[in-house]
Amino acid sequence: MEIVVCVKQVPASTRVRLNPATNTIVREGIDMMLNPFDAYALEEALRLKESAGGHVTVLSMGIHSAAVLLRQALALGADRAVLLSDKRFAGADTLATAYTLAAAVRKLGACDLLLCGRQAVDGDTAQVGPSLAQKLGVPHLSAVRRVCVASARELLCEKMTDEGYLEIRLSLPALLTVVKEINIPRFLSLKGYLQARGAELEIWGADDLDVDPARIGLDGSATWVVSTAAAERRKAGKEIHGTSDEAAAAILGTLRQKGLSKPEAGDARG
Amino acid sequence: MRLQVQTHTDEIQPYLADESSAVGRAEGIIFPQNEEEIREALQFCRQHGVPITVQGARTGITGGAVPSGGQVINLSRCSRALGMAWDETHQRFLLTVQPGMLFSQVQKGLAEKEFNTEGWSAESLRAYRRFCAGGRWYFPADITETSASIGGMVSTNASGAKSYLYGPMRSHVAGLRVLLADGRSVSLQRGEQFAHDGAFSLSLEDGSFIKGRLPSYRMPRVKNASGYYITPDMDLLDLFIGAEGTLGIVTEITIALAPVPALSWGILTFFEDSAHALLYVQALKRLEGKQKPAAIEYFDRACLEMIRREQIETHAHQGLPLLPPAEAVYTEFHHASQTDMDQCMRLTAGLLQSAGADPGETWMAVTPQDLDKLIGFRHAVPESINRVIAERKRDNPAITKLGTDMAVPDEKLEWVLGLYSGSISALGLEGLKFGHIGDNHLHVNILPRSTQEYDQGKALFLDWARQIIAAGGTVSAEHGIGKLKTAQLLAMYGEDAVAEMRALKRCLDPLGLLNPGNMFAWEGGA
Numbered sequence: 001m002e003i004v005v006c007v008k009q010v011p012a013s014t015r016v017r018l019n020p021a022t023n024t025i026v027r028e029g030i031d032m033m034l035n036p037f038d039a040y041a042l043e044e045a046l047r048l049k050e051s052a053g054g055h056v057t058v059l060s061m062g063i064h065s066a067a068v069l070l071r072q073a074l075a076l077g078a079d080r081a082v083l084l085s086d087k088r089f090a091g092a093d094t095l096a097t098a099y100t101l102a103a104a105v106r107k108l109g110a111c112d113l114l115l116c117g118r119q120a121v122d123g124d125t126a127q128v129g130p131s132l133a134q135k136l137g138v139p140h141l142s143a144v145r146r147v148c149v150a151s152a153r154e155l156l157c158e159k160m161t162d163e164g165y166l167e168i169r170l171s172l173p174a175l176l177t178v179v180k181e182i183n184i185p186r187f188l189s190l191k192g193y194l195q196a197r198g199a200e201l202e203i204w205g206a207d208d209l210d211v212d213p214a215r216i217g218l219d220g221s222a223t224w225v226v227s228t229a230a231a232e233r234r235k236a237g238k239e240i241h242g243t244s245d246e247a248a249a250a251i252l253g254t255l256r257q258k259g260l261s262k263p264e265a266g267d268a269r270g
Numbered sequence: 271m272r273l274q275v276q277t278h279t280d281e282i283q284p285y286l287a288d289e290s291s292a293v294g295r296a297e298g299i300i301f302p303q304n305e306e307e308i309r310e311a312l313q314f315c316r317q318h319g320v321p322i323t324v325q326g327a328r329t330g331i332t333g334g335a336v337p338s339g340g341q342v343i344n345l346s347r348c349s350r351a352l353g354m355a356w357d358e359t360h361q362r363f364l365l366t367v368q369p370g371m372l373f374s375q376v377q378k379g380l381a382e383k384e385f386n387t388e389g390w391s392a393e394s395l396r397a398y399r400r401f402c403a404g405g406r407w408y409f410p411a412d413i414t415e416t417s418a419s420i421g422g423m424v425s426t427n428a429s430g431a432k433s434y435l436y437g438p439m440r441s442h443v444a445g446l447r448v449l450l451a452d453g454r455s456v457s458l459q460r461g462e463q464f465a466h467d468g469a470f471s472l473s474l475e476d477g478s479f480i481k482g483r484l485p486s487y488r489m490p491r492v493k494n495a496s497g498y499y500i501t502p503d504m505d506l507l508d509l510f511i512g513a514e515g516t517l518g519i520v521t522e523i524t525i526a527l528a529p530v531p532a533l534s535w536g537i538l539t540f541f542e543d544s545a546h547a548l549l550y551v552q553a554l555k556r557l558e559g560k561q562k563p564a565a566i567e568y569f570d571r572a573c574l575e576m577i578r579r580e581q582i583e584t585h586a587h588q589g590l591p592l593l594p595p596a597e598a599v600y601t602e603f604h605h606a607s608q609t610d611m612d613q614c615m616r617l618t619a620g621l622l623q624s625a626g627a628d629p630g631e632t633w634m635a636v637t638p639q640d641l642d643k644l645i646g647f648r649h650a651v652p653e654s655i656n657r658v659i660a661e662r663k664r665d666n667p668a669i670t671k672l673g674t675d676m677a678v679p680d681e682k683l684e685w686v687l688g689l690y691s692g693s694i695s696a697l698g699l700e701g702l703k704f705g706h707i708g709d710n711h712l713h714v715n716i717l718p719r720s721t722q723e724y725d726q727g728k729a730l731f732l733d734w735a736r737q738i739i740a741a742g743g744t745v746s747a748e749h750g751i752g753k754l755k756t757a758q759l760l761a762m763y764g765e766d767a768v769a770e771m772r773a774l775k776r777c778l779d780p781l782g783l784l785n786p787g788n789m790f791a792w793e794g795g796a
Contacts, residue, residue: 010636033639072636184591187633190537190619194629197612199612241301241347243281 001054001149003045003171005115006107006132007073009066010122034069037117041178043185044147047075052149053081054112057102061089061097067201076195088204091218094123098131100216103209105136113155114175118143129177140175141168145182162269172230225246235255277320285325285342290754291670297324299342300541305449305521310520311343312783313453316637319788324515326419327372330426332752338787343369343519345421348770351385352522354401357444363401363527364444365409365631371423371519376409380527381629406530410436420523426750427495427512431565432602434708436528438748440499440511445524448510448517454478457520463506472506482777485770487763492677493709494700494744496751496759497789498771507734514750515785517778521527526603531644533611534564536644538633539716540596540623544570544687547597550625551707554601555680561614561765565602573704574598587650589643591633600648651704655715662719667742669718672727676738677711689737690714697726711747735761751789759789
């Protein structure tokens with residue numbers, strides 16, 4: 001089975017820091033990581049390769065630093081790794097991203113199964129997988145929690161729903177987006193790491209793909225980010241210390257001061 | 271006196287215990303928020319001759335923070351960072367904090383570059399701006415229980431897995447402010463005041479001196495948290511680190527920060543038996559300089575089988591692949607460059623292969639997320655032990671956790687592993703061994719299934735302590751003595767040495783107000 005796994009490099013933290021001088025988000029020095037959902041996709045691909053034979057190609061669209069993820073994928077057991085990296089890809093929304101990925105998948109050649117994580121934790125749209133399937137003209141299932149090879153050209157999958165799951169049989173080629181319930185990703189091994197040290201990564205730019213320049217990057221995007229800002233931080237509340245009696249008296253006093261509680265008759269603290 | 275709680279309410283109940291099995295008693299509790307209030311509380315207790323138990327976050331497991339009457343001074347509300355400085359000599363930042371600030375709060379503030387700087391001096395604010403401007407810094411002291419307070423870490427000279435490379439808390443304290451029992455205070459910076467051939471003259475803030483003699487015992491040549499840290503020409507700052515609050519109340523701690531290593535990788539290696547695991551450990555321990563690992567930790571077969579059983583039966587430890595039925599050694603490496611790390615990885619692959627392990631079966635963590643998974647596994651062992659004990663205690667209340675904290679010299683590591691395994695096996699007990707094997711420091715836990723096994727376990731520990739002391743080891747390598755291990759300290763050093771420890775305490779705390787009962791019995795100054 002020829003499997004292509006799409007992976008993305010995302011920020012390792014959702015915490016936003018503001019530059020106090022410009023009030024813009026600080027992007028430098030942010031740690032990056034493999035999108036957690038994509039780790040499950042990669043693991044499932046490796047398991048299918050081990051059980052059914054074939055090859056696993058890992059594909060990513062991103063800046064050069066994403067190369068480290070692809071090397072780790074090779075060290076885990078992927079056979080080929082391709083990075084789509086070009087300034088002209090920058091600013092791509094999910095539409096343009098899926099368009100570009102589709103072009104790369106066509107260039108890769110034979111592909112029986114595409115695996116994606118359900119969503120990227122930075123964008124949280126869950127759109128790229130289904131959009132990619134549509135552009136490649138293959139059926140897709142999202143939120144897949146189990147995959148079995150039913151026959152040479154058929155898979156039996158469990159797709160999660162709000163109430164439980166659906167058991168669905170689909171023909172290859174197809175695209176699946178997977179959820180964390182599908183497996184537990186393996187650790188890298190020292191042997192795999194050392195073997196992959198010298199492995200070649202393929203880096204493709206826009207000129208290496210059969211793409212319309214008007215459909216990639218910001219130009220090819222139907223949506224774009226106008227501005228980003230951190231949510232306004234709430235001011236710290238007032239801490240009240242002391243025994244239960246003292247704290248209760250302090251809280252009652254504050255409520256009365258704000259007119260939120262009326263003194264009661266006979267109340268010594270009124 | 272503000273914030274004093276009377277014991278007839280429920281307020282004080284949580285503060286009568288720490289993470290050990292001991293529960294104490296106290297007349298009242300005080301929560302000072304700054305040094306002035308600590309001084310006021312101390313004066314009150316001194317005037318009334320009331321003994322004091324000083325508490326941090328109460329995460330200790332030897333009863334050090336458990337009161338035996340008197341007043342509790344709980345420092346949890348002294349929890350601010352007070353300032354920062356740039357140390358030009360050592361090219362590092364220094365952070366000064368109150369004793370109640372938690373280790374986790376310090377790490378978070380450093381990682382997010384966010385501290386409450388209200389009241390900081392202009393010099394501190396300049397250093398803070400420099401800190402925020404670039405580079406990643408952290409506090410390299412390493413402890414398992416990250417909810418411990420910095421003051422508590424000073425009192426116990428806390429350590430953890432990465433203390434193998436970076437040293438225990440002592441290695442990271444650049445200065446202390448200490449309030450003595452008589453109300454005088456001393457500010458100590460490392461490298462300023464020293465003992466000379468066992469004699470000391472402690473220079474205090476008001477210009478006065480306290481003179482005395484240090485105990486004459488020699489500490490064992492092992493990782494050690496038993497008794498006072500004593501060397502004849504020691505830096506007097508070190509006298510208060512690991513003193514379990516018996517010599518003074520630490521009101522400010524200046525800690526030294528370090529740049530975050532560019533690369534921190536971990537490797538979990540599996541072995542069929544302890545002999546092969548030990549071969550690997552011994553090879554790792556010969557690595558020095560840049561090659562020295564940050565941590566070397568060991569988990570015996572029983573540890574892995576316990577976690578594996580939980581993974582299979584209860585689907586616990588989500589995110590961790592199924593553990594194999596084997597022994598395991600965890601190593602962590604910190605390097606500044608990929609080139610250095612790659613060289614280290616090639617070297618390590620050779621070492622573990624020579625010891626009979628398969629590099630293809632190792633678990634390697636090269637990202638913070640994967641490192642966290644391996645930390646999760648390492649912490650799962652003691653947590654699972656606690657769960658098992660809690661279950662067995664329900665049927666038999668006499669059963670409590672039985673665990674050791676002993677360490678031996680390098681040349682005795684193989685011997686002590688055999689001692690532990692042989693004794694446990696001979697009695698048919700259920701036991702697990704894990705811990706800081708790089709420092710020859712293993713925690714051995716017995717999981718008693720009956721009162722008889724519990725008694726057998728306790729007797730075994732006493733026998734081990736006797737043999738380990740005779741072999742030049744220590745009864746406590748990191749947990750300290752507290753109130754629960756005073757008998758072991760006495761057995762380790764002998765009456766004369768403990769009498770010298772009492773004399774030292776009497777020199778700095780003549781009335782015995784501060785944490786009496788920690789380390790050694792204290793009865794009215796005897």
